Amino acid sequence: MRVFDALGRPSWTFRVGDAIEHLLTDAAGDLWVGYFDEGVYGDDPLSAPGLRHWSGTGESVWVYRPVGGADWISDCYALNVSGHTAWACTYTGFPLLEIGAGHAIRVRKNPVRGVKGLAVHGDRAVLFGGYGEDHDRLVDCRLTDTAVRPVTEGRLLGPGGGRLGRRRLVCRGPRLYVQERPGTEWTVLDIG
Structure with a gap:
């Protein structure tokens, strides 16, 4: 990782692992x-947990470890960060992980496989x-305390109306x- 200052000059570097x-x-x-x-399965121990939280100065803040309802991560298919909360869908079981304050993890059982974004x-x-x-599938879901409940499904089309x-x-x-x-050009889907 290379960090730049406000003028675009390199300030410092640090490693965060391989296969990001x-x-x-x-x-x-x-x-x-x-x-x-x-x-995850390579030679770099920094990548092995599948999901990590680092400080902006390169110190390891948190490392994923299995919790009830979620096994080891083989591949982090989807990641979303909002405010101080991270959300992830991980292979193999695709649970929806919500990592909140103090790195407490809420696991929601998720029936949707192959999720690449959320x-x-x-x-x-x-x-x-x-x-x-x-x-290019979109699945609109409602969240309960323990599960992801699909409501409806569709397709995300490109700006010209064709498939992505x-x-x-x-x-x-x-x-x-x-x-x-x-x-x-970027296309934005906003569910807010």
């Missing part, structure tokens, strides 16, 4: 990093992605930011 799938900052400027399977607002979550033909191809995806709070490749 997601890297987002929270309201305090700390980093949340989700790793894909090559990092937007969260109150008791609502929209899950994006899936396997094969479901790569290769894309970049960033999730922040109630928003999914989608950029089709190659391209410079």
